[in-house]
Amino acid sequence: xTVATHQHGGDAASKAKAQTRLRKIEGQxxxxxxxxxxxxxxxxxxxxxxxxQQALRAVSKMLMRDHLQHCTTKAVRASDxxxxxxxxxxxxxxxxxxx
Amino acid sequence: xTVATHQHGGDAASKAKAQTRLRKIEGQxxxxxxxxxxxxxxxxxxxxxxxxQQALRAVSKMLMRDHLQHCTTKAVRASDxxxxxxxxxxxxxxxxxxx
Amino acid sequence: xTVATHQHGGDAASKAKAQTRLRKIEGQxxxxxxxxxxxxxxxxxxxxxxxxQQALRAVSKMLMRDHLQHCTTKAVRASDxxxxxxxxxxxxxxxxxxx
Amino acid sequence: xTVATHQHGGDAASKAKAQTRLRKIEGQxxxxxxxxxxxxxxxxxxxxxxxxQQALRAVSKMLMRDHLQHCTTKAVRASDxxxxxxxxxxxxxxxxxxx
Numbered sequence: 001x002t003v004a005t006h007q008h009g010g011d012a013a014s015k016a017k018a019q020t021r022l023r024k025i026e027g028q029x030x031x032x033x034x035x036x037x038x039x040x041x042x043x044x045x046x047x048x049x050x051x052x053q054q055a056l057r058a059v060s061k062m063l064m065r066d067h068l069q070h071c072t073t074k075a076v077r078a079s080d081x082x083x084x085x086x087x088x089x090x091x092x093x094x095x096x097x098x099x
Numbered sequence: 100x101t102v103a104t105h106q107h108g109g110d111a112a113s114k115a116k117a118q119t120r121l122r123k124i125e126g127q128x129x130x131x132x133x134x135x136x137x138x139x140x141x142x143x144x145x146x147x148x149x150x151x152q153q154a155l156r157a158v159s160k161m162l163m164r165d166h167l168q169h170c171t172t173k174a175v176r177a178s179d180x181x182x183x184x185x186x187x188x189x190x191x192x193x194x195x196x197x198x
Numbered sequence: 199x200t201v202a203t204h205q206h207g208g209d210a211a212s213k214a215k216a217q218t219r220l221r222k223i224e225g226q227x228x229x230x231x232x233x234x235x236x237x238x239x240x241x242x243x244x245x246x247x248x249x250x251q252q253a254l255r256a257v258s259k260m261l262m263r264d265h266l267q268h269c270t271t272k273a274v275r276a277s278d279x280x281x282x283x284x285x286x287x288x289x290x291x292x293x294x295x296x297x
Numbered sequence: 298x299t300v301a302t303h304q305h306g307g308d309a310a311s312k313a314k315a316q317t318r319l320r321k322i323e324g325q326x327x328x329x330x331x332x333x334x335x336x337x338x339x340x341x342x343x344x345x346x347x348x349x350q351q352a353l354r355a356v357s358k359m360l361m362r363d364h365l366q367h368c369t370t371k372a373v374r375a376s377d378x379x380x381x382x383x384x385x386x387x388x389x390x391x392x393x394x395x396x
Contacts, residue, residue, distance in 0.1 A: 156293065159293075160289065160292075160293045163289065163292065163293075164285070164289055167285040167288060167289070168281075168282075168285060171274070171285075172274055172278075172281055175270070175271055175274040175275065176274065176275055179271075182267075182271055183267075186263070186266040186267060186270075189266060189288075190259065190262065190263055190266070193259075193262065193292050193296065194255065194258075194259045194262075197292065197296055
């Protein structure tokens with residue numbers, strides 16, 4: 001099992017919380033479609049897109065915290081090699097995929 | 100009718116394109132829920148969140164272009180007052196709501 | 199004179215304000231060098247980098263406001279062609295060069 | 298010595314590299330002042346601000362890598378408490394201070 005396919009159960013509570021948020025975000029995306037269909041004022045739609053992006057960022061933050069507490073801890077304590085792998089991934093997530 | 104409630108039909112083609120993209124984004128958000136349910140590796144989920152955010156950004160860019168071409172042009176040509184209102188909104192969208 | 203080389207004097211007051219802010223930013227960048235030379239705690243340096251970026255963003259916002267009020271207004275009122283050019287530039291600044 | 302004041306020497310080579318980059322960034326900020334003094338076209342100045350921000354981001358990435366390799370590894374291996382402290386800091390750096 002490599003780091004890339006390693007899984008953790010995370011916190012059942014935090015998983016449920018992420019799902020609730022994602023369902024709300026799904027609703028926001030449907031709301032955006034409705035706003036466009038209704039020909040709403042563009043800046044109002046753009047503000048709603050921004051709000052959807054903020055909501056996704058909150059989910060990302062929650063998952064990142066889980067990732068640090070579980071996978072990162074395990075990898076850093078296992079060996080310098082697995083620590084290096086997990087750090088490369090973190091740097092990518094922070095600087096390539098952030099936002 | 101104030102600037103805030105002013106509407107424009109936009110381009111029917113660009114409206115259809117935005118709807119297609121938003122439906123795809125809705126699917127991406129459902130995909131994120133599936134990834135969490137399946138206990139997928141956190142960084143993989145985080146990369147998918149980033150991809151969803153990029154997709155929202157592309158819709159935002161498309162709507163902003165419409166907004167400039169239609170509402171902004173009309174407001175700037177109407178008077179210095181309506182121009183100032185539309186610029187305040189643009190500054191907010193760029194620096195407060197951007198991303 | 200094309201849009202790309204067109205200049206405007208802007209507001210003398212806002213120009214002076216931008217210069218004051220940039221001198222302060224220059225000092226912040228020298229402060230960062232000092233922090234590294236003194237082997238300060240990395241997260242403290244990272245927070246100072248973030249603060250420098252916020253300060254640059256504030257200058258950018260100020261210049262963007264000038265650009266909208268002066269160049270954009272002139273271009274949008276001149277013709278549909280010069281309006282289109284200035285909008286293409288704005289879209290680039292917002293979505294390619296923003297942050 | 299708490300985590301907040303803990304220092305590490307980092308890599309002398311990476312420290313020198315960060316200093317070189319910061320001196321170049323200092324020059325870019327002076328260049329921005331010159332552009333404003335010369336009344337250069339706003340979008341050109343805005344693109345240079347964006348370039349300066351990208352350069353700061355590259356320094357941040359370099360320092361973050363050092364921070365992970367040195368301080369984070371030490372804290373994560375020391376105890377669950379020091380690991381939790383360093384993760385809280387990382388989450389802040391990623392989601393509050395990241396640009």
